[in-house]
Amino acid sequence: MATVLIENLTKVFPPTANQPNQVQALGGLNLSITGNVLVAVLGPSGCGKTTLLNIVAGVEQPTSGSVRSVQDGVPAHISYVFQEPRLLPWRTVVNNMIFVQDRKSDRSRREAEFYLSMVGLGDVADLYPSQLSGGMQQRVNIARAFLVNPDILLMDEPFSHLDALTGRSLRDYLQKIWSQTRKTALLVTHDVNEAVELADRIIMMRPGGVIFDDIPVNLPRPRHPSNPDLQFLQNDILRRFDSMEAAVRFGVG
Amino acid sequence: MSDLSIVTPDSVAQLSDREIRRSIRRRWVTRTSILLGWGAFIGIWYILSDIVFRDPRLPSLHLVLQRAGRIIATPGFGSDLGNSVLRLLGGFLLALVISSVLGLLIAYSDWWRNLLQGFLQLIVSIPTIGYAVLALVLFGISPIGPVLTTMLVSIPYITLNVAQGIAGVDRRLIVMSEAFGRTRKQIARDVLLPSSLLSLLSGARLAFAVAWRMELLSEIFASSQGVGFQIRSSFERYDTQAMLAWTVIFVALMLIFEHLVLRQIDRWASHWRSAEPSATR
Ligand SMILES: Nc1ncnc2c1ncn2[C@@H]1O[C@H](COP(=O)(O)OP(=O)(O)O)[C@@H](O)[C@H]1O
Ligand SMILES: [Mg+2]
Numbered sequence: 001m002a003t004v005l006i007e008n009l010t011k012v013f014p015p016t017a018n019q020p021n022q023v024q025a026l027g028g029l030n031l032s033i034t035g036n037v038l039v040a041v042l043g044p045s046g047c048g049k050t051t052l053l054n055i056v057a058g059v060e061q062p063t064s065g066s067v068r069s070v071q072d073g074v075p076a077h078i079s080y081v082f083q084e085p086r087l088l089p090w091r092t093v094v095n096n097m098i099f100v101q102d103r104k105s106d107r108s109r110r111e112a113e114f115y116l117s118m119v120g121l122g123d124v125a126d127l128y129p130s131q132l133s134g135g136m137q138q139r140v141n142i143a144r145a146f147l148v149n150p151d152i153l154l155m156d157e158p159f160s161h162l163d164a165l166t167g168r169s170l171r172d173y174l175q176k177i178w179s180q181t182r183k184t185a186l187l188v189t190h191d192v193n194e195a196v197e198l199a200d201r202i203i204m205m206r207p208g209g210v211i212f213d214d215i216p217v218n219l220p221r222p223r224h225p226s227n228p229d230l231q232f233l234q235n236d237i238l239r240r241f242d243s244m245e246a247a248v249r250f251g252v253g
Numbered sequence: 254m255s256d257l258s259i260v261t262p263d264s265v266a267q268l269s270d271r272e273i274r275r276s277i278r279r280r281w282v283t284r285t286s287i288l289l290g291w292g293a294f295i296g297i298w299y300i301l302s303d304i305v306f307r308d309p310r311l312p313s314l315h316l317v318l319q320r321a322g323r324i325i326a327t328p329g330f331g332s333d334l335g336n337s338v339l340r341l342l343g344g345f346l347l348a349l350v351i352s353s354v355l356g357l358l359i360a361y362s363d364w365w366r367n368l369l370q371g372f373l374q375l376i377v378s379i380p381t382i383g384y385a386v387l388a389l390v391l392f393g394i395s396p397i398g399p400v401l402t403t404m405l406v407s408i409p410y411i412t413l414n415v416a417q418g419i420a421g422v423d424r425r426l427i428v429m430s431e432a433f434g435r436t437r438k439q440i441a442r443d444v445l446l447p448s449s450l451l452s453l454l455s456g457a458r459l460a461f462a463v464a465w466r467m468e469l470l471s472e473i474f475a476s477s478q479g480v481g482f483q484i485r486s487s488f489e490r491y492d493t494q495a496m497l498a499w500t501v502i503f504v505a506l507m508l509i510f511e512h513l514v515l516r517q518i519d520r521w522a523s524h525w526r527s528a529e530p531s532a533t534r
Pocket of ligand 2: 049
């Protein structure tokens with residue numbers, strides 16, 4: 001069973017050319033995730049979501065605090081769905097998939113094609129990324145993350161660059177492929193809709209990289225956006241954000 | 254099921270008739286001016302050979318071309334040409350490998366960048382004849398001199414272009430590779446080099462133009478075989494016709510290579526850019 005344990009995590013970025021002051025991206029974050037759950041981290045843009053994922057993925061170092069990701073006592077194997085497709089433009093779709101595989105074998109291609117077909121892209125394996133629409137490229141991004149059979153799956157607003165209809169159809173693909181694999185997953189998003197539709201648990205974050213609320217979502221899958229329970233939950237979450245803002249504004253939080 | 258953002262053939266902008274006509278006209282203007290340039294070259298040659306000098310010091314172009322034909326037909330021709338081409342390719346390929354490594358070093362470390370930039374500028378600023386003479390002094394009459402000098406003059410052009418290409422690589426692709434646990438070596442081979450390949454190739458084109466001239470020059474000074482050697486020995490026999498014929502042959506071959514082969518390689522390397530949008534989905 002996979003576990004992510006985050007303790008007192010902070011990240012401060014030094015001043016840069018376009019921002020004269022240092023930025024506190026994460027302000028002492030504590031979080032523990034365990035088991036085959038999909039956890040959403042919900043918060044407005046700039047609140048430190050990408051920074052959090054980058055630190056969990058190990059591509060960025062924290063200023064202080066610790067992150068431990070373990071699977072049965074050993075370091076967990078992590079994969080990442082990025083906000084943009086991040087495909088190598090000179091490799092075909094299937095070769096982009098094979099690129100992230102550790103052991104290349106005769107089976108590599110078949111495995112890659114299997115995950116491509118899970119997101120409905122069985123027949124574009126030999127095209128180049130530039131030949132696909134944005135939504136199709138993003139599906140490759142998702143398939144690639146599942147291909148490496150990770151213990152923990154990180155997803156950074158994978159639908160935010162797509163138009164609403166394409167985003168919805170991709171969410172369906174994600175629900176399907178996640179339900180079949182049930183990977184421990186951390187999904188970062190600024191979209192309340194998306195969080196209630198996909199997550200088993202929603203963690204709410206505010207600017208400065210601070211968690212202010214954490215609620216379970218016990219609704220059966222597959223969930224449809226028009227489900228009144230989802231609507232109800234969504235309103236509840238929006239209210240929580242409102243009162244957090246009021247509290248911050250009046251210096252109570 | 255399928256996306257709405259499908260690329261259809263209709264969405265590709267159509268050129269208007271006027272634009273098409275204009276682009277055809279522009280192409281013809283370009284072609285005619287190229288022909289005019291060639292014509293001027295031939296004309297000046299005839300004026301000099303048949304009107305100004307009128308003696309064997311400068312033979313007419315058609316005599317040179319006839320001589321070139323006879324040279325090509327001789328049995329020894331293949332070995333002379335082969336020798337020159339092998340040395341040229343040897344030096345050039347060595348330069349490609351070394352420059353790729355140096356380019357990576359420059360892109361990765363400030364220390365290497367500072368060290369190499371000064372060094373490479375120095376290499377470029379020394380006139381090629383300096384290398385040819387030095388190679389003769391150091392290695393005598395042997396293939397080592399031509400190969401090394403060819404390599405040396407090619408390296409700066411390729412290296413600087415590789416470094417520039419790597420500096421322009423999309424950082425997000427590197428982060429992606431790291432997140433998926435790719436090693437530094439894999440990232441260098443599968444991300445950095447491919448994405449700087451086009452830049453490498455344009456460096457290689459520049460370098461090749463310098464390299465074959467260098468190769469010829471160092472053969473003229475320090476070789477007992479090859480096209481350069483033949484040019485020198487024709488010169489020593491005061492046989493300008495043969496000297497010019499050998500030069501014409503080699504220059505023609507190199508220009509054909511630059512324009513046909515290198516351009517084809519360029520096109521092959523960028524085929525993923527020009528791949529047609531899929532119209533089916
Ligand atoms: N590499 C960086 N250098 C400086 N500041 C950064 C860097 N990355 C992110 N930031 C800043 O940290 C804050 C959080 O960024 P980010 O984690 O990208 O937020 P989110 O993903 O929630 O939109 C922002 O204010 C952003 O400007
Ligand atoms: Mg972000």
